[in-house]
Amino acid sequence: MTIPEVGCPSTDHEIGSSFRSGLILLVPVLLAFAGCMVGPNYQRPKVSVSPSFGETGDPRLSAESTNYRDWWKAFNDPVLDRLIARAYRDNLTLQQAGVRVLQARAQLGIAVGEIFPQSQQAVGSVQYNRTSDRASSAAFFKGGGGIEYWQSTIGAQASWELDFWGRIRRGIQSADASLLATLADYDNTLVTLTADVANTYIALRTAEERIRIAQENIDIQQQTLQIVEARFKYGTVTQLDVEQARTVLLNTQATLPTLETQRRQARDALSVLLGMPPNDLGDLLDRPSAIPVSPPQIIVGIPADLLRRRPDIRSAELQAVAQSAQIGVAKADLLPAFSLIGNLVLLSTDLGTFRLSDMFRWGSRQVQIGPSVQWNILNYGQITNNVRVQDANFQQLLLAYQRSVLSAQQDVEDNLAAFLRSQDRADLLAKSVTSSRAAVDLAVLQYREGVTDFTTVLTTQQTLLSQQDNLASTLGNISTSLVGVYRALGGG
Template sequence: MIAVAMILVVIVLLNGCMVGPNYKEPHTQVENQWVERKAVSGKPYGTPEIFWWKNFNDPTLVCLIEIAYENNPTLQSAGVKILGERALLNRSIGNLLPQQQGVSGAYNFNYIPRASNFTTSGTANSLLNTLVGGNIPNINPYSVSNQYFFSSSWEIDFWGKYRRKIESDKDSYLASVAAYDDALVTLIGDVAQNYVNVRTYEEQIRITQENVKVQKESLRIATARFNGGQVSQLDVTQAQTELSQTEAQIPGYENSLRQSKNALALLLGLPPSGIDPLLRPGKIPAVPASMTVGIPNDLLRRRPDVRQAGLKAASKSALIGVEITNLLPSFSLTGTFGATSSNLGNQQLVDIFNWQNSLVNVANGFTMPIFNYGRLENQVRVADANFQAAILNYQNTVLSAQKEVENGLSAYKHGRDSLACLAEAVKAAKQSTKLAMVRYMEGQTDYTTVLTAEEKQLSVENSYASTQGNTVLGVVATYRALGGGWQIRCGRDVISDAVKKQMADRTNWGKMLTPKNHLPVISPEEQPAAAVPKHWPLWNLLNVNK
């Protein structure tokens, strides 16, 4: 009955009060609709925009993103950090059980030499007789004893110190999952951004090379007319100047192209030489006619960095309770069980297994800080300041998320408007160059008109390519700001098999390397910080999927 009563007391204590504040989702300022809503389609938020890069219908881009997901070292590092946070959570859960346990044992061998003349008055014999309680002339001078003890000490979680620590570590663990998702969103966005830059530089090189051909033809015509005495040498030098200046732009574009390819190779976890075979001939991805972005409130559940900031704030909130418990008395239970035996007198070593030779000791106690000179109170204040900073960071992350979406929508909307005008400008510039050359060949105008027309054509065509690339980058930035794309990991592990093998060969990870043992089952979108149960019942605190 006593044991049952103690168990019931422990259960009550473990589900009892927890000092410190319970986390509530901080107030945030979220707009009702996007400022640049004219760029948004009327379709509701849905799954087609989760894998938004597939909407460009570019197989090369899809392939590059898949390779980056599998090989990027930074993403793998974020996945490994999840394992570390899960191990810390497991350690904290273990503190709910007796924090200290130990088994000790001893085997003692003693020898007391006899006197040369064995008499009852001998010092050694008197000592032996005293040990065995009588006068035994043939006593064995060799004595052997053994003993073993099991001891345990348990600080009862009366004020919720360990449960608050579990709560904090649980939020930190879920924040590490959100950090991985944020790293994945960033990786996908970076791959798409650098891929668009590659295609844009390739297009600008192509445009410049086409204009070089046109200007070489103009130089040939100007040279022929000069040789025929129809124009002065000024026309030839002007044509040569323009041609050389245009040719000089190509190395700059090629340098930018090479740097973008190198950046893309890094994202894919490849050396610079490994990217060229993966880049099949292609063009700048087409600008979509509309975008599906949902409503601003979607950011609170969709963006991993917003979830991460909220979970970090929740973790800091729980640590306030941990520090408060240090101001209060702590209660503990200690117990020892063991046995001892020897070969003295009528005893035998095997008697150690007899209940009569056992020893049981149970004690309880408490400790309470008295003189801490403000140290403990200031630790609470430090924890509260850290929590407030985390709240402000969460609120700023929400505002920053809205800014990034609006910037992307603005770049998309205004870039698309510019493209419509530049498309007409390109047609007109090409026609103007042809007409200027005809008039020049017919002697109706000087070469300055041709020079101006060709310069304008090159400028307008490059502007069109640059604007097209920037508009697509606006689409990329918008979807990246919306936080979509991390769902690519669903049903897959966050750590590659090669990395897991290295870790398993080095350290005993048990079953933790299995995805179900280090990843939550519930989708992160359905698990904001405010929805994670903190207590009642106790199992919800221990289960990361609740």
């Protein structure tokens, strides 16, 4: 339902008087409704947060609060520092997240723009006319006398919705929360990117260490095979000993292709994370290096810190905030929408010759200004169902936020357990490697003295290789678990 426009008086005095009177009546109405916004105001739901993490009693953990922005520097690895700095600069996924922030900022600008006149249009035309002094058109074309004149029109039209019920302001709230959620998503992309670079780098160094261990054992096993072959020539050992030694050597050599593949895959993955083609990492990786070592103690804080530190939790809540405002936008459609509409047109008519200056004569103006109301009362059922849809979406996002808080705590607990238990396992494996190395030396000595058979030598060598390889893998697991802890804590 639309109320027709109301024409205004033409004289300056009448226009000014009527306009001032209209403002006097309009201002109190606007002030009365300025603070009115339909729909719910967001209230943060209760979330279940433990007072401390389950592993906090371990001396290797500290419950102090700290800034995890540069957590990877705890590894004290300059190469890792350079890789992460390069990823921050060139990673394509991070750039995509940045573009999404710009998009959300533009969406906020669109929402804010609705506060101002929504429909603005400039109009203008120039028309040439010639009329005959005779009634028939035939006489006109035979050259009868007539009148020539020009008609010009220039003006502007505008429409401004008055935000009585807060529909526009709720839309701005929603767009603002969406922008903040997108910024949180950008931060979460940083967290994920940092963890991915660190994990991939650790995988690369772990593969290099396992290759080094395999090559070291291959050298030992080749020496053993040469000794056995020499003794076979002198008839002191059988062909069985030679073949057993060769089998052990070949089995160890067979592990190299798999390890080389793992190393190459890690390098290629790093290249993608750094936004560059494969094979371009030579200046960043230098030569093979040791697996990054974790510090003796790490700071984990308390679970409540996750609510402000983890960007995915912030994003989940901000999405709920944005959707809460959308309920108000939907509810505003149940009420009438009030607008101010106005036209200002300058009309001129020139006989004979057209003069451009005549188009802008203030005395030829026509002004119209008045209110308009629109109310979708016949669509009440559809609008009500839309309100229910928006509310259901809001409830889902609230539950998603609460679930994200619980998942974050689980994430930290799981990674802490993996970190601590991997350290425990590494301590035991280190002792096992020491014992295995001593067993190899004793077995070789006793074999040379004829006290034990060659099978014992091979068994101890295989055990040493297995334990060394397990230790290298576990050291890598310690570092990747620590990366998981920092990622779960929202570092990056």
